[in-house]
Amino acid sequence: MQLIAKLGILADAAKYDASCASSGAPKRSSRGRDGLGATDGMGICHSYTPDGRCVSLLKVLLTNFCLYDCQYCVNRRSSNVPRARFTPEEVVRLTLDFYRRNCISGLFLSSGIIRSADYTMEQLVEVARLLREEYNFRGYIHLKTIPDADPLLIEQAGRLADRLSVNIELPTEASLQRLAPEKQVRTIRQAMGTIHRGQQAVANEPRAPRFTPAGQSTQMIVGADATDDRTILGNAESLYQGFGLKRVYYSAFSPIPDSPNSVPLAAPPLLREHRLYQADFLMRGYGYKADELLTESSNLALDIDPKLAWALANRDVFPLDLNRAEPTLLARIPGIGLRSVQRLVALRRERRIRYDDLVQLRCVLDKARPFIVTSDYRPPQTDVRSGLLRARLRDSQAPVQMGLWG
Amino acid sequence: MIALDCADEFGTWRGQARVLLGHGIDPAQVTWVQGPMDDLLAVPASLPEGPGPFQARIPAVLLSQLEQAARYCGEQRWSLLYEVLWRVAHGDRTAMLAGDRLGSELQRRIKQVGREAHHLHAFLRFVPLPEVLAKRLQLDLVAYHEPAHDILESASGHFAERLGRQRWLIATPRDGIRFDGKVLDYRRECPEQWREWARHGEDPGAELWRTYYRHIFNPARVNPDVMRQHMPGRFWRHLPEGDLIPRLVGQARQGKQRDGQALEVAEKGGKRISVGVDASRS
Numbered sequence: 001m002q003l004i005a006k007l008g009i010l011a012d013a014a015k016y017d018a019s020c021a022s023s024g025a026p027k028r029s030s031r032g033r034d035g036l037g038a039t040d041g042m043g044i045c046h047s048y049t050p051d052g053r054c055v056s057l058l059k060v061l062l063t064n065f066c067l068y069d070c071q072y073c074v075n076r077r078s079s080n081v082p083r084a085r086f087t088p089e090e091v092v093r094l095t096l097d098f099y100r101r102n103c104i105s106g107l108f109l110s111s112g113i114i115r116s117a118d119y120t121m122e123q124l125v126e127v128a129r130l131l132r133e134e135y136n137f138r139g140y141i142h143l144k145t146i147p148d149a150d151p152l153l154i155e156q157a158g159r160l161a162d163r164l165s166v167n168i169e170l171p172t173e174a175s176l177q178r179l180a181p182e183k184q185v186r187t188i189r190q191a192m193g194t195i196h197r198g199q200q201a202v203a204n205e206p207r208a209p210r211f212t213p214a215g216q217s218t219q220m221i222v223g224a225d226a227t228d229d230r231t232i233l234g235n236a237e238s239l240y241q242g243f244g245l246k247r248v249y250y251s252a253f254s255p256i257p258d259s260p261n262s263v264p265l266a267a268p269p270l271l272r273e274h275r276l277y278q279a280d281f282l283m284r285g286y287g288y289k290a291d292e293l294l295t296e297s298s299n300l301a302l303d304i305d306p307k308l309a310w311a312l313a314n315r316d317v318f319p320l321d322l323n324r325a326e327p328t329l330l331a332r333i334p335g336i337g338l339r340s341v342q343r344l345v346a347l348r349r350e351r352r353i354r355y356d357d358l359v360q361l362r363c364v365l366d367k368a369r370p371f372i373v374t375s376d377y378r379p380p381q382t383d384v385r386s387g388l389l390r391a392r393l394r395d396s397q398a399p400v401q402m403g404l405w406g
Numbered sequence: 407m408i409a410l411d412c413a414d415e416f417g418t419w420r421g422q423a424r425v426l427l428g429h430g431i432d433p434a435q436v437t438w439v440q441g442p443m444d445d446l447l448a449v450p451a452s453l454p455e456g457p458g459p460f461q462a463r464i465p466a467v468l469l470s471q472l473e474q475a476a477r478y479c480g481e482q483r484w485s486l487l488y489e490v491l492w493r494v495a496h497g498d499r500t501a502m503l504a505g506d507r508l509g510s511e512l513q514r515r516i517k518q519v520g521r522e523a524h525h526l527h528a529f530l531r532f533v534p535l536p537e538v539l540a541k542r543l544q545l546d547l548v549a550y551h552e553p554a555h556d557i558l559e560s561a562s563g564h565f566a567e568r569l570g571r572q573r574w575l576i577a578t579p580r581d582g583i584r585f586d587g588k589v590l591d592y593r594r595e596c597p598e599q600w601r602e603w604a605r606h607g608e609d610p611g612a613e614l615w616r617t618y619y620r621h622i623f624n625p626a627r628v629n630p631d632v633m634r635q636h637m638p639g640r641f642w643r644h645l646p647e648g649d650l651i652p653r654l655v656g657q658a659r660q661g662k663q664r665d666g667q668a669l670e671v672a673e674k675g676g677k678r679i680s681v682g683v684d685a686s687r688s
Contacts, residue, residue: 046529128520
C-alpha cells in the first residue's frame, strides 16, 4: 500500500483522540545544529479543521489492526474498517516532512494492539527513538501508552517523549467492563502510576534526564455510557490529585461507522463536552472543587456556564467590592477572567476601580453586573432571585443538542 | 503643528519623541505622516533643536511596550505612542494600563501584534525546493506570508530555532527575511526575486499534508464558525489545505456528519479481525 493511502486510513483512525496539545515542553532549539525542531513551552495550532479543532501535531496510529474489541472504538477487531500499518521509518518520514513545512509542531503517535501490549509499546518507542536519536528531532513528541506494557518500556518512552498518556476511556469500572472487556482499570492506573513515579524521580534533580516534561494526560469518553457529570468530574479530580495529571480530555462520543448496539448512534454531545471542559478549567485554574460545581444536580447545567451556576447558587458571597475583595474571590465573579483579575489588581494599586474600567477591560458585563460593587456602581437588583437572573443570563442557544440530525 | 516622518522605524520615532518630550511639546501639536502632509490647515513646523530642558524619567517597561505596540499597522500608529509617553512622563502611569482608555488601546495593539506573530508561527507554510533548484539558489525552503502588522523581523528567529541548518526564505508584500543556516538577513523592502522564488509554484509533496488534513477532520463535529474564529479566512489562500475547507464543510452538511469517518475511507473495503490470527502480519 502506498504511503499516502496508509496516511488516509491511519489519520482517520486517530481522529477520535481529542488531545492535540503541543505546549509545556522544555526549551529546546536546533539553531546552528544538525537535526530539526524546537520547543519553548508554547503550543502552536498550525491549522484548524472545519470541526473547529486545532491541528498541532501529526496525530496518527502506527496501525489500526487491533486485537481488542472496545465497543466505542472504530478500530475494534469486529469493526469493518480498512486496515493499514506504518513502518516506524514511514512515521519518521511524515513527521519530518510536515515539520519542515511548518504544518506541525510534532508527533502524537498511538496504536492498535498487535501481537501483545509489549510488542506494540516497543514499536511506539522505536519511532520516538529514531526521531530523537537518529534524526536529532527536537520537536514535540506525545506517545500513547499501552496500559499493559512492561513498566520498563513505559519508562523508556518517558525519557524520549514530552508527554505520555494512558486513556482511562470510560468514567466507571462497570462501563469499562461492559464496553472494553480486554481493558482493566487496575492496569490503566498502574501505568499512570509508573509515569507519575518517573516524573517524581527527576522532579528535584535539574541535571537528571528529562521524563515526560510536558506531563501526563488522559482521555475520558463522554456519552458512550450513562455516567453523570458528577462521577466524571469526581474521577477527573482524583486523577489530577493521584497522578499529577496535566490534563484530562473529555471526548464527546462520536458515532462510529458499523456501530454496535452497545453504544449510542447519536450526535456527539458537544455542549455537554464543552461544559465539562469549562468545569475542568475551573478546577485546574481557579481552585474550584468538583463537588462545589455540582451541588443541585448530578449533571452540569447546559444553559449556563458552571462559573455562573456556582455564583447563582452562592448569592451570599456577592456582590463583591472590586476595590477590596481578595483576588481569588474576584476570580469567582462571572464574566471576569483570571487575566482581568490581574489587571484589576494592578489598576486598583493606582486608583479606585470604576464601572467603566470593566468596559475597557472587555469583561462580560451582562454576567458580571449583578455580582459586583465598584466606587460608582452597586447592583440595584441584589434582591433579584437567582431563578430570574438565570433566565436572563442563559446562553442564547437552546440547551438542547444542536440540530445536526434534522 | 509639527509633522514628522519616522519611516515606520521605531528607533527613528524614539529619537524624535525624546526631543519633543524634552521641549515640552504637547501631543496635540505633533503628528506623524508618511510622505506629504494631507491636512491642508496644518502649517508644518519642524522638530526643535537639541534635547530640550525637560528630563523625563521613563520606566523601562514602558519603552519595551511602546516598541511592541509600534509594530501595529493602523491609524495613529505613532501619535498614539507619543500620547502614552507624554502622559506617563508627566506622572500618569495609568496611561499604560488596560483599564485606562488610552492604555487599553496600547494594550490592545500589543495583543494584536503578539497574535500576529503567533499567526506567522502557526500559519506560515514552507515549500521545499526541488534539489537542483535548492542547490542553485542555496535555499531549502521558501514561504510567502501576508502579516497584518510589522512582525516579520522580530518574530522570524523562531524558524531558525526550529529548522536547524536548513536555509529558508520568507517573502511578504512588504519585507522579507532569509536565513543561510547561520545568519538572518532582513530586508525592509523584499527583493522582487525573493518574492518570485517564494511563490515557486510546483509542490507535489503538499498532497500528503492535504490528505492528512481531510482525514483528521471529524465531520460529526462540524463547526466552521469556531474554525474561522481561530484561523481567519485571510490566511487560507496561502495554506495548502485552504481550498479543501469549503468542500469538507459542504460534505459534512450534506449528511456526512452521521459518523466521524471520511468518505474515502468509508468507500474502501473493510477488514474484520478474527481472534487468534496474528493481526500484525495480515
